[in-house]
Amino acid sequence: MTASALALIVFLPLLAACATVAFPGRWVGLIVRTGLLPLPLLMLVPTAAVLDQNVVHLALAGHASPLGIEWRLDSLSLLMLWLNVGITVLISLHAGFTFRPDSDRGRRFWPLWLILFASMNALVLSADLFNLYVTLELVTLAAIGLIAVESKPAALRAGMRYLLLALMASLLYLLGVGLIYGQAGTLDLYLIAEQIEPGWLPVTALTLMIVGLLIKSAVFPLHAWLPAAHGNAPGPVSAILSAMVVKVSIYMIWRLWFWGAAGWDLTTAANLMGLLGAAAIVYGSLAALVQDRLKMIVAYSTVAQLGYLMLLFPLASALAFQAASYHLLSHGLAKAAMFLAAANILNSVGTDRLQRLAGVDQRLPLDVFALALGGVSILGLPPSGGFVAKWLFLEAAWQQQAWGWLILVAGGGLLAAAYLFRVLGVICLHPRKRLDKRPRRENPDLASVAALILAVGAIAAGFFSAPVLDLVSAGLPPGMTP
Amino acid sequence: MTLFLLDGLIVVGLVTLAYQAVSSRSLFRGIIHFVVFGLTMALAWARVGAPDLAMAEAAIGAGLTGALMLVAYRRLVEGRSDSPADPAPAQSRLALPIAIGSGLLVGVIGLSALFSEVEPAQAGQAVLSELQQVDLGNPITAVLLLYRGLDTLLEVAVLLTAFLAARAVAGADGGEGSATTPAPETPMVGALLAVVIPLTVLVAIHLLRAGSYEPGGAFQGGAVLAGAGVLLILSGRIAATPVAGPLIRMGLLAGLVSFMLIGLVPLLKGSPLLALPGLWAVYFIETAMMLSIAITLILLFAGGGGLKRGRNG
Numbered sequence: 001m002t003a004s005a006l007a008l009i010v011f012l013p014l015l016a017a018c019a020t021v022a023f024p025g026r027w028v029g030l031i032v033r034t035g036l037l038p039l040p041l042l043m044l045v046p047t048a049a050v051l052d053q054n055v056v057h058l059a060l061a062g063h064a065s066p067l068g069i070e071w072r073l074d075s076l077s078l079l080m081l082w083l084n085v086g087i088t089v090l091i092s093l094h095a096g097f098t099f100r101p102d103s104d105r106g107r108r109f110w111p112l113w114l115i116l117f118a119s120m121n122a123l124v125l126s127a128d129l130f131n132l133y134v135t136l137e138l139v140t141l142a143a144i145g146l147i148a149v150e151s152k153p154a155a156l157r158a159g160m161r162y163l164l165l166a167l168m169a170s171l172l173y174l175l176g177v178g179l180i181y182g183q184a185g186t187l188d189l190y191l192i193a194e195q196i197e198p199g200w201l202p203v204t205a206l207t208l209m210i211v212g213l214l215i216k217s218a219v220f221p222l223h224a225w226l227p228a229a230h231g232n233a234p235g236p237v238s239a240i241l242s243a244m245v246v247k248v249s250i251y252m253i254w255r256l257w258f259w260g261a262a263g264w265d266l267t268t269a270a271n272l273m274g275l276l277g278a279a280a281i282v283y284g285s286l287a288a289l290v291q292d293r294l295k296m297i298v299a300y301s302t303v304a305q306l307g308y309l310m311l312l313f314p315l316a317s318a319l320a321f322q323a324a325s326y327h328l329l330s331h332g333l334a335k336a337a338m339f340l341a342a343a344n345i346l347n348s349v350g351t352d353r354l355q356r357l358a359g360v361d362q363r364l365p366l367d368v369f370a371l372a373l374g375g376v377s378i379l380g381l382p383p384s385g386g387f388v389a390k391w392l393f394l395e396a397a398w399q400q401q402a403w404g405w406l407i408l409v410a411g412g413g414l415l416a417a418a419y420l421f422r423v424l425g426v427i428c429l430h431p432r433k434r435l436d437k438r439p440r441r442e443n444p445d446l447a448s449v450a451a452l453i454l455a456v457g458a459i460a461a462g463f464f465s466a467p468v469l470d471l472v473s474a475g476l477p478p479g480m481t482p
Numbered sequence: 483m484t485l486f487l488l489d490g491l492i493v494v495g496l497v498t499l500a501y502q503a504v505s506s507r508s509l510f511r512g513i514i515h516f517v518v519f520g521l522t523m524a525l526a527w528a529r530v531g532a533p534d535l536a537m538a539e540a541a542i543g544a545g546l547t548g549a550l551m552l553v554a555y556r557r558l559v560e561g562r563s564d565s566p567a568d569p570a571p572a573q574s575r576l577a578l579p580i581a582i583g584s585g586l587l588v589g590v591i592g593l594s595a596l597f598s599e600v601e602p603a604q605a606g607q608a609v610l611s612e613l614q615q616v617d618l619g620n621p622i623t624a625v626l627l628l629y630r631g632l633d634t635l636l637e638v639a640v641l642l643t644a645f646l647a648a649r650a651v652a653g654a655d656g657g658e659g660s661a662t663t664p665a666p667e668t669p670m671v672g673a674l675l676a677v678v679i680p681l682t683v684l685v686a687i688h689l690l691r692a693g694s695y696e697p698g699g700a701f702q703g704g705a706v707l708a709g710a711g712v713l714l715i716l717s718g719r720i721a722a723t724p725v726a727g728p729l730i731r732m733g734l735l736a737g738l739v740s741f742m743l744i745g746l747v748p749l750l751k752g753s754p755l756l757a758l759p760g761l762w763a764v765y766f767i768e769t770a771m772m773l774s775i776a777i778t779l780i781l782l783f784a785g786g787g788g789l790k791r792g793r794n795g
Contacts, residue, residue, distance in 0.1 A: 007755045011742050014639065018735045018742075021646070024725075060632050062754040066605040067612060068629045108650045115643050122636065134636045138643060145647025156651065175587065179594055185603035201594050208587075 003058055005045035006071060009081070010122045012038065017114035020107070029101035032110050036092055036117070039085045050078045054474060058125075065128065065188035072127035072190065075475025076325065079468070080124040080251055083329055087243050087336050087454070088117045094340050094450040095236035097443070098347075099149075109149050109234075116142035116240065123248050129177045129187045132252060133170065140166045140216065143245050147233040158228035165225050169215035176209030189260050193478075198264045206261055213256075216249035219310060220280035223303045227287075230299035235343020238295065242302040242339060243332040250309050250328075257313065258321075258477035270313040277310025278408050285415030289422065294342045294352040297423060298335070301378060304416065305331050308393065311405055315396045318473060318482040323392030325472045330377050330385025330461045337454035338374035341367040344443045344451060354423065358430040366448040372424055373455035377462075379416040385461025489529060495522050504577075509558075513551045520544025533697035534622050537689070541705030546779055549712050553783060617761055619695030626699065627764050631745065631756040638738045638771055645734070645778045649787055671717050682710040690772050694761075700737070700768040704775025711780030718794035722786025730777060730788050737774030741767050 016035020020028050049056050050073060058071040073081075092113070099109035119138035126132050144166070148159040181187055183202060184195035196202045211222075218226035226246070230238045257266070284304025291297045305327075312324035344367040345360055346352040361368040373384075380390035390409055397406035461468075473482045499522060503515035520543040527536035609621050609629060618624045626634045686707040693699030714720045726734065744763050745756040758764060781787070 003755055004749045007746060007749055011746060015739070015742055018642075018739050021642075022731050022735055022739075024731075059754060061628060061756040061758070063612075063629050067608040069632050108646075111646050112643065112650060115639065115646070119636070119639070122632075131630075131633055131636070134633050134640065138636055138640050141640060141643045141647055145643065145650040148647070149650040151651065159651070172587075175591070179591075181603065181605075182594065185607075186605050201597070204590055204594075208590075 002046055002049040002056055002073075005042045006056075006058060006073065006125060009039060009042055009046070009085075010118055010125065012042075013114045013118035013121070017111045017118065020101075020111045020114065024107045026102055028107060028110060029096075032092070032101055032114065035114050036089055040089060043082060043085055046073055046081070047078060049073070050075060050471075050475075065191060066186035069126070069128045069131050070188060071125040073125060075471045076251070076254070077124045078475075079325060079329065079472065080248070081121060083247075083332050084117065084120050084124070084244055086457075087332055088240065090450050090454050090457075091236045091239050091243075091336060091340065093453075094239075094343070094447050097447045098234060098236055098343070105149070109146065112142045112145045112149065113236075116146065116245075120244055120248055124251060127189050129180060129189055129192075131187075132189075133174055133177060136173070136216070136249065136252070137170055139245060139248060140170070143237075143241060146237040147229055147241075149237070150234050152232065154228070155232040155234075158225070158232045162225045162229045165215055165222075169212040172208045172212030172215070174212075176205040176207075176212065179205035179208070189255060192260050193262045198261070206256065209256060210253055213249045213253045214276075217246045217253070217306060218303060219250075219276055219306055220283055220303065221276075223280065223284070223306075226303055227296055227299040230302060230339075231293065231296040235340055235346070238299070238343070239336040239339035242299070243336040246302065246306060247309075247328055247332065250306065254312065254324075254477075258316075258480075262478045266313075270316060273310050274314035274405065277307035277313075278405075280304060280307030280310065281408060281412040282415065285412065285419060288419040289415075292354050294345065294354060294357065294423065295339070297354075297419060298338050298342055301338075301416065301419065302335060304412070305335070305378065308389070308409070308412070311393060311409070315393075315400065315402065315405060316480070317396050317400065318476050318480045319392055319396035319399060321476055321480060322469050322472050323389050323396055326385065326392060326461075326465065326469065327389035329468065330389055330458050333454050333461060334374040334377035334384075334386060334458035337370050337451050337458060338378070340447070340451035340454065341371040341374065344447055345371075347441055348443055350441075354426050357427050359427075361428045364443070364448070366445075366452055367443075368424075368427055370448065370451040370455040371427075373452075373459055375420040375424065377455075377458035379420055380413045383462040384459045385465070386458065388462050388465045492522060492526050492529065496526065509555060513548065513555055516551065517544050517548035520548065534620075534699065534702070537697060537702040538705065541702055541709070542779075546705055546708055546712070546783070549783055553785070557785075618764070620693060620697065620699070622697070623693050623699050623764070623768075627767065628758065631741070631758070634771075635738070635741045635745065635756070638741065638774060641775060641778050642734070642738055645781060648782060648785075652785065675713065675717060675719070678713065679710050682706060682713070686710070686772065686776070690768060693768060694764070700771040701775060704772040705779065707772065707776035708779035708783070711776060712783050715780070715784050715792070718792040720784075720789050721792035722781075722784035723788040723790045724786060726781075726788030727790075730781075733773050733777040734781070735774065737767070737771035740770040 013035045016031050019031045019035075023031065046056065054074065056073040058073070059065070060069045060071060062068075064070060095109065095113065099106040101107075101110060116139060119135050119142060123132060123135035123139060126135055140163075144159050144163050147162065148156050177187070179201060180192060180196070183205075184192045186192065186195060215222045230241050233241060281304050284300050284302070284307065288297045288300035288304065291300060308327050308331075309324055312320050342352060345357065345364060348364055349356060349360060377384035377386035380386040390413060393409045394406060397403070397409060476482065496519065499515050499519040503512050503519055506512035506515060520539060523543060524536045524540035527533075527539055609625055612629070613621055613624055616624060616628060618628070686703040689698040689706060690700060690703035691698075693703070711720070715722075744758060744767060748757040748759060749755055758767070780789070
């Protein structure tokens with residue numbers, strides 16, 4: 001039962017992608033719905049299984065590792081799966097209007113969208129280093145195709161730069177996998193921990209893999225490709241890129257670090273990772289403060305917010321793990337909402353230059369509201385999901401008397417407030433100024449509603465944190481105790 | 483001694499060719515060096531006892547990638563009338579750091595090869611001991627389809643995604659009018675094709691069939707078959723169209739869809755996912771994958787979404 005559900009969670013969208021290529025006529029809309037909508041229901045089966053037995057192992061083709069590939073579903077994978085399913089389905093509501101399934105653009109968009117979705121599901125399930133590489137390649141390629149899907153010069157250039165960096169990152173990761181296989185004789189992430197003692201070769205291998213993944217997750221100073229790619233991609237694509245695509249490679253780093261290298265003394269490296277995160281928070285926020293395009297501000301905000309996910313390494317406690325997992329969730333929801341709202345504004349006004357946006361709140365109240373709600377969660381005001389995450393981070397830092405990280409988390413919130421209030425100030429605080437031009441294009445209501453649902457989700461995450469945090473603490477990495 | 487000399491020649495050749503490929507002042511020369519590098523790399527794979535890799539490298543790494551690069555080069559030159567006949571690649575400031583980084587990486591691999599104790603890999607041992615239970619003589623095919631089927635399935639999906647992404651980048655204007663202007667028709671071309679194409683197809687089918695007991699398989703066969711397609715495009719027998727017909731679409735998806743469907747069927751009987759129901763499934767999936775791989779590569783080369791009869795067809 002669980003096996004079938006998980007198989008469908010990966011293969012149903014992939015089959016649907018093939019079907020949209022095979023029948024590019026008027027059936028595309030129906031096929032996409034068949035490939036996406038059953039997923040939330042299907043997710044109930046593995047959820048029940050994880051609540052029941054904590055970890056679900058699945059040997060594909062009946063061959064357990066080291067011979068075959070295993071899928072391993074635990075709390076963290078389940079959280080990522082839910083996040084992916086939920087966000088993708090909601091963004092798809094929006095994308096249904098930007099990329100009408102019966103249009104030429106839609107026919108180019110939907111197969112890649114479904115493949116991206118399926119490959120991220122496959123990624124978070126996989127327990128095999130090489131299989132993770134293949135799924136990550138699939139994620140990257142599909143993402144690049146989606147960035148360039150509108151064939152705008154800026155997006156093409158950003159996509160090309162992303163492609164080159166991502167390929168280099170893949171090679172680094174693959175080289176690390178090769179070195180690990182040479183020593184451990186297995187590719188199973190969870191067997192490696194038992195096989196390998198820390199030495200210079202395993203450390204080199206791990207470093208190569210992590211550097212590759214850091215490039216893919218655009219962690220400062222390897223973030224150079226992100227703002228251009230996320231800022232110039234079509235709205236729904238920017239949303240999924242910031243909400244999920246950069247997160248899955250951070251998820252992989254967590255897996256390598258806390259499960260693969262469990263029991264290694266990584267204090268120095270962990271502090272280094274934390275410093276990268278700190279630099280990302282400061283630099284990303286300051287850069288967001290000086291951008292003059294709304295989407296670029298949101299993109300730089302992603303650079304900053306990714307920094308918080310890096311704080312898990314130096315803090316490395318159960319509380320910090322809960323905090324980071326929750327940050328991943330609430331940032332995903334909030335950022336998807338903000339990018340969708342920005343896309344609606346861009347579509348309606350025809351530009352997203354900040355000085356042209358004064359008075360947009362009167363024309364697009366729902367979108368500006370969604371943008372503001374997302375912003376509330378990003379800067380960690382109560383009662384949002386972002387607040388819960390930041391609070392847990394503060395608590396974790398407090399417990400370990402890590403004052404530096406504590407100041408950073410608090411200060412990061414202030415910086416976020418600065419760039420977000422700048423946006424809201426320009427949009428909302430204006431002396432009865434009305435946009436003189438009529439809307440370039442009308443947005444369908446559902447496009448705004450999709451953004452709003454995601455934003456409300458990010459806020460509501462503040463109220464319903466208990467079950468999620470319980471779930472996360474049921475699947476802590478080895479060596480962490482609640 | 484001779485073998486030692488050969489190995490030394492390959493190593494020196496690889497480094498020189500790699501340097502020439504990236505440092506060449508002329509883009510065209512760079513591409514040619516890259517192709518020769520691929521062929522030498524295939525020799526190197528053959529020397530370290532990996533004939534499957536050697537074949538894949540020669541067919542895909544040197545052959546098709548080279549063809550793709552040359553077609554891109556041609557578009558680059560033809561697209562800009564003001565540009566010189568042979569554009570020189572711009573010098574990148576990143577060249578030196580990347581070179582140093584790559585050198586360090588090579589050093590790491592070399593050191594690891596020198597100092598690590600080579601233990602027989604668990605996974606590899608497991609494959610060899612399990613292999614007796616199935617009727618497949620080639621452990622690589624067994625790994626690709628029986629033991630690590632999901633990897634292969636997703637690799638085929640990667641290829642499809644590459645094609646879809648290329649189509650997305652090409653946008654609305656991509657497709658019609660492939661940049662491969664065929665050479666004037668001479669009787670020799672027709673005669674040559676009449677011999678070469680059937681032979682290539684024969685080789686591809688042989689590689690596919692051989693895959694079950696000796697080096698070969700869907701990827702190598704597909705690449706060779708794609709070579710035949712490239713030849714047909716270059717001689718104007720077939721040409722690109724913006725949209726694919728039903729037959730091409732079916733071929734494009736055959737590998738991935740049949741792998742997924744056959745892989746899902748065992749779930750109905752309570753067997754694990756991707757547990758292939760028999761050797762017939764292996765052969766079926768391999769054949770379908772070969773077709774899909776070939777068609778995807780041909781379409782990538784043609785730069786279109788579909789194929790039609792060309793002007794010399």
